[in-house]
Every structure is written in C-alpha cells, then in structure tokens.
Amino acid sequence: MPLITVGVNHKTAPVSIRERVAFAPEKMIDALSSLISEKKASEAVIVSTCNRTELYCAIEDVSQVDDVIAWLGEYHGIALSDLQQYCYTHMEDDSVRHIMRVASGLDSLILGEPQILGQVKSAYAVSQEGASIGPKLESLFQRAFSVAKRVRTDTAIGENPVSIAFAAVSLAQRIFADIRNSTALLIGAGQTIELVARHLKENGIKRIIVANRTLARAESLAHELNAEAIMLGEIGDYLSQADIVISSTASQLPIIGKGMVERATSKRRHSPMLLIDIAVPRDIEPEVEEVNDAYLYTVDDLHSVIEENVRARQDAAKAAEEMIDEGVDSYRRVVESRKVSDLIVTFRQSAETMKNTELEKALKSLEMGHSPEQVMNKLAHGLMNKLIHAPTRYLRDAGADADQDALTIASNVLGIYQEKDN
Secondary structure, three states, X not given: OOEEEEEEEOOOOOHHHHHHHOOOHHHHHHHHHHHHHOOOOOEEEEEEOOOEEEEEEEOOOOOHHHHHHHHHHHHHOOOHHHHHOOOEEEEOXXXXXXXXXXXXXXXXXXXXXXXXXXXXXXXXXXXXXXXXXXHHHHHXXXXXXXXXXXXXXXXXXXXXXXXXXXXXXHHHHHHOOOHHHOXXXXXXXXXXXXXXXXXXHHOOOOEEEEEEOOHHHHHHHHHHHOXXXXXXXXXXHHHHHOOEEEEOOOOOOOOEOHHHHHHHHHHOOOOOEEEEEOOOOOOEOHHHHHOOOEEEEEHHHHHHHHHHHHHHHHHHHHHHHHHHHHHHHHHHHHHHHHHOHHHHHHHHHHHHHHHHHHHHHHHHHHHOOOOHHHHHHHHHHHHHHHHHHHHHHHHHHHHHOOOHHHHHHHHHHHOOOOOOOO
C-alpha cells in the first residue's frame, strides 16, 4: 500500500491559490470522510495551514495519485488544469522524508518555526477522530513526531529568533537582565506590534502601554493583554515611564524626536531607555542616538541579528537533515520487517502442524502399548526429517547450480558454518 503526499505550499503557490484549497477546521472530518468513502485513498491525514495544504494518503495503487489531486480540485471547485501547476507529489520514502521535514520546521516559511509541529499533531488527531487513519499512517506520523522531537531537543533549530517582533523582544531581554520589572511603550497597533506585545507578555513584562492614532484599536489590543491604551499625542506624557520603547507605525514623519527623549531621560534620572524603531519610514529621529542613556536600534540593526540567527538555524538544519535521513531509514526498516511478518506467521503455523501430526502419531503408539523409548525416538526422528526436508532440498539445488551466494545465505539462516580448507 504506497504512501503519497499531495499538496501546495508557500513555495509553489501564491496565497490566492492557497486560500482556495484550505480546509476549514469544522469541515475537516467531512473532507476526510469524502476522500476515503470515494475510495481515492485507504487512509488519509490532511494538514491545512496558512502556508500549506497537504494530503498524506495510503493508497492501493500508484495510479490513484491523479485521483487524489482530482479530488482536491473537485472538493474546492478548482479546475484540475489550474491546480496541477501549483501541486506537488511525493511517494514512499520521499513522502516519509517530507512529513518529517514539515513536522521539524525545515519546510516552513521561517526555518525552524515551532508552531507547525502542533498543527501537524492537530491534523493527526482530527484524522483519528474521523477514523480515517490506519496502521500505515499511524506508524508514519508517530515516527515523524519522534524525529521532530529529537530535532527540537538535539539541535538549535528553534533557539534563535528570526522574526522582527521576536528579535526586538530578545534584544530587550539582552539589555535588561530581567524585563519582569520593566515597562514597555508600544507605538502602533498593527500585526508586528501585536506580536511584540504577545512576546513581551509571555516573558512576564511588568507593564505594557499601547499608543495608537486610533484609540479604539489601541484599547482592543490593550484589553487582550491587560495593558493600557493611549493616543499618539499622549506619548510625551508617558515616555519617561518607559524602559523599552518599540515603534512600528505607518507615519510618514517621525513621532519621537531628540528633544522629547532628552526630557524623558532627564525625568528618569538617566536610567537607561531602549528604543527600537522597526518602522519604515522611521518613527524615531536618528538624532536620538546622541542622547545619553538612550539606546536606539533600527530595523536594519534587527535584520543583522536575524541574518546571524538564520545562519545559526541553517547550521542546525544540516544536523536536523541527518537526523531525518536516519528517521527515514529507521521507518523503512520497520516497514520492511513488517512485510515478512506474514511469512514468519506462516512458517510457525507450518512447524506447529508438523509438531501436532508427529505428536498425534506418538500418542497413538503409546495407546497401542509400544515402549515409550521407541515412541520418543520415532517422534524425534519424524520431527527432524520434516523440519530439515525443505532446507536440505534447497541446499542440494544450490550445490548442483554451484550457487555460492545461495549456499552462504542458507548457512547463515540455518546457523551452520563450514570450516574453510587450509
């Protein structure tokens, strides 16, 4: 039963396509049921995030790959010709490798991002709930989770921040030994500032003040994070209270000038103030850098930090790829060993039948009054002849054909080793 992966992601498809093939969480079980009931796949897991939609399937025959792609298009009302140009497929070992790379964060838009593992685990849980997962995918995903955990534990793939928001907060943590006693003034209320606020909150900052041109938006974000909301015009009144200032607005002119910072640091009795300007155009005048006790960083400074961290993650990714190679090999060995399980069962059943036949003969001989010693000898002789019959015939045929490889294999299997002639 071949394993396949069919999907689109941020590398192969624009967001206009990715959003069309995304699966709503509340529709996922119905989609899985449709995929299985229409016999496009025997088992299935669907991973659907903002950056990817992927179908992991166990199928009866490789010809069903096209059926799975066609189903994806039909389900979302997309013409097959439109979908195929963005779609990729992986089979067997390539499919195994792909899910391990995805779960480990090696195939993500941001290398090493940790959220994807939780998303893959959720997709797996939904498939379990919908009874669309069987032994093939069960084994695959468990092995993928194990490899991803090892990658996270044994490499630095996720340790270095590679987003502007995370880098800004990491810089603050580097300058202030303990931000749990600090106050942060966040200027703007867009996505980047929201992420900054959440990172600060997660790291236990004492107080957050959100300043925005629209008070309602500032209040909305402040309410979520138990923070305070102010208007941009009030920044001058609050600046002296801030240990950390992070600004990201769409303003065409600077919001914070040198004089404002000088007055604030004077009120702070020259306690250090960190200002991080991640806006383009800049929100904070470059001359602020000249103010004593004010430490100004721009988006370019953060980009250099991020580039260093990306390089660190790429080094870690090399080690992670080696772990994934080992994971693929380990999974393949398990699969191959399971293929012979039926043969082993058949062999044991055959031996059991031989044993029962000879035992029945022996019991009848005892009932007829034959001596136990004679019966035991006959039982042992009969079992030996039956057990060595097939191997003996194989050895004779291999010897007649001068097939040394077959003889060597048979010797290893039977545990018999001939001494070489001197």
